Amino acid sequence: MTEVFTHPDYGRVDLVRSVLADAGIACEIRGEEKRELIPGMPMPSCDPALHVANEADLPRAKSVVAEFLAAEKQRAESSAGTEWKCAQCGEMVPGNFDSCWKCDALRPCG
Ligand SMILES: [Zn+2]
Numbered sequence: 001m002t003e004v005f006t007h008p009d010y011g012r013v014d015l016v017r018s019v020l021a022d023a024g025i026a027c028e029i030r031g032e033e034k035r036e037l038i039p040g041m042p043m044p045s046c047d048p049a050l051h052v053a054n055e056a057d058l059p060r061a062k063s064v065v066a067e068f069l070a071a072e073k074q075r076a077e078s079s080a081g082t083e084w085k086c087a088q089c090g091e092m093v094p095g096n097f098d099s100c101w102k103c104d105a106l107r108p109c110g
Helices: 010-022 032-036 055-081
Strands: 003-006 027-030 049-052
Touching: 003 010, 003 055, 010 027, 010 049, 010 055, 049 055
Parallel strands: none
Antiparallel strands: 003 049, 027 049
């Protein structure tokens, strides 16, 4: 068992693959190619999965992936939680609002 990460979205699996590659861990994506075996037949149960090339790398790969996902989650939460100040009325607006809840002015860039 060398699977370290799986996700229905191939782009996401590929993103994690590049994170592991940066960490010096060789890995490959499996699962995609199985869809080619039966043309025209979707296989929803077969999500692309990321496998490490060497099973010895698995524990380290898992911790790299866990760290990456935790950092990503933290980034998403902190950007949603940062308040911004409305340039028009000076009101503090929660970070998940794109316009001022009070005067409807758009969020300033940056
Ligand atoms: Zn405002």
